[in-house]
Amino acid sequence: MSAGTVELAVCSGIAHVLVQNSGKFNAISRLMWRELKRVFGSVHTNDEVRCVLIQGADGHFCAGGDISEYPKFRFDPGSLRDFHENDVWGGLQAMLDCDVPIVAQIEGNCIGAGLELACCCDLRIAGSSARFGAPIARLGFPMAPREAQLVARELGLSLARQMLLGAAVLDAVPLLATGFLSQVIEDRLLPEVALSVAQGITMLAPRAARMNKQTLRALCDPDLAALGEVSGGSAYDYAASAEHQEGVAAFTQKRRPVF
């Protein structure tokens, strides 16, 4: 029986990441968490990639962790900690550490681990079928601290409480209103729209994108030490760069910039 896959294919500046665990709505197995870490580490260091587009297979984004594996390791504190702090957080941290903009194409179930994946993306475009939540209170366990911090930061405390304490599962439209989703699209048009958004990002200045991601990440550091580094160190080193000069020149000349 397959433990699922995380596939990567780079094409025209876009890294397509496909999350797949057949018959389980792409639930993430331990192997897949490790694959996510490897894939996003590889994307981060690939200068040809200007945008990541992540999606699930077969009409769902991701329905959670692969519960069939849980009895093997969840009931011992040490192995449970190892799972959350190393496997799960290793994958999520690699997504958060990726300097390339990440677009999530979300249809169907976006639950538990799937919600956490979505929280690591920059633009979240959902099909109208998408459903969001983390009803692990039905599974008898709380959310691990760093995962709860991520979810609360991205969704806001109020929605995080609804999901964690009330086991609420929400449709896409209310999450568009709060700003968590950038667009909600009819399911059949979703792949086309998400690809078009990703293609648009590949036309924008790639070094500026990486610097913006570093700055936005630094803002999430509670003591803002990282923002100080960006700010004090390299924040203005781009001044003489080709892409900066091209962007300003193109505007002045009323033409489209070529980055």
Next chain:
Amino acid sequence: MSAGTVELAVCSGIAHVLVQNSGKFNAISRLMWRELKRVFGSVHTNDEVRCVLIQGADGHFCAGGDISEYPKFRFDPGSLRDFHENDVWGGLQAMLDCDVPIVAQIEGNCIGAGLELACCCDLRIAGSSARFGAPIARLGFPMAPREAQLVARELGLSLARQMLLGAAVLDAVPLLATGFLSQVIEDRLLPEVALSVAQGITMLAPRAARMNKQTLRALCDPDLAALGEVSGGSAYDYAASAEHQEGVAAFTQKRRPVF
């Protein structure tokens, strides 16, 4: 003349808290702030309680502080500080420190002190008549710092500014859009829906709920020291607990868990 009451009744795992100050839309007197502290302290340590449902009497949640008492103590800096830091914050802190999920059933006026009570709740379900604000700029005074911190955290800076600087009073629908409210319900159906949400919470894993509340509270600590404690100390101690095993077993066996 009555100074109002905060009544507690525990029934089927739900702690029903009733805020009542007759003829004053349940405005909170000093005595009631102290009662809130006592009631929520008692709920926190009662292992039979799995959910708190708080509401106001007679068609309103709570319209503010009991202004008839203000001339007695507000015009001296020392007694004003004592009121805000001990009485008011004592009550609010007890709500924030309560590890049991709190559902607010909100109809009519949810103003000033009432808004602050609502900000200490986890799920906020409003009737369509509900109105929210803190127009104390009409009363000639600013919001106390810790209370402003609470309100800004829960409503967001923009809405907090509208309320504090513009004396804005908002309907329920815009606060549903931002995520502050979890549901807006026709008034006559509100008690039934709120009770049903509370009952649903009593069916979820109670220890997981308490751990989630501890983690979410720690996230609001500016230096995240408390998150470190949760994370470093007890975050995975639940591994072998009965409720964790029951939750995973029930999922695997495709039956409802019994917590």
Next chain:
Amino acid sequence: MSAGTVELAVCSGIAHVLVQNSGKFNAISRLMWRELKRVFGSVHTNDEVRCVLIQGADGHFCAGGDISEYPKFRFDPGSLRDFHENDVWGGLQAMLDCDVPIVAQIEGNCIGAGLELACCCDLRIAGSSARFGAPIARLGFPMAPREAQLVARELGLSLARQMLLGAAVLDAVPLLATGFLSQVIEDRLLPEVALSVAQGITMLAPRAARMNKQTLRALCDPDLAALGEVSGGSAYDYAASAEHQEGVAAFTQKRRPVF
């Protein structure tokens, strides 16, 4: 050729600030950043002013920086840093440091520098024509760190990412839903409504407004040291003030307070 102006006129307790750069949708030149600093510094220390109303000339709020100046200074790291840290941040910091409530009347383009100005205001009232974004990735450069921190704090991380990484330009209505805007009004009614909101603020307690602004500003300080100062020092000094006594007295006597 004019480098634009920032005009100030005080009338009936309202400081009217007009941002004007003709033919450029009021793009902010270096001179205008310095003028903003001067104007808001002057407003802050003027006890007659109870509200600021800021708007752009000729149907637009502000479309960004004045790009015609950029080739003069942007392509050298030292002069680029000087521009962002001294001119731009000098103007924005003066707005943030202003203790008087600021109402933004926003129509047409509210882009880049215009969005940053709007983020320094307390109440943002938009015409239905208003459009919001910071598509500087098309110009080949990232947002400076402190400006990104401001925009992310006011709009939320998700919308900041849409704008910075996706070059998204948003209409007013979705920004009303998130709470960033307090009202969206038909363009032709916007001036009347914005003035009326500003006039309403001049009727509220002016010292309470200044204290609320100090407290809300302190909440944005990452280590909350400033909140400690407000809280520990002067938070309750207003107890015996005339406006506090008038506000409570007026409520008790069921009349409108006169501040």
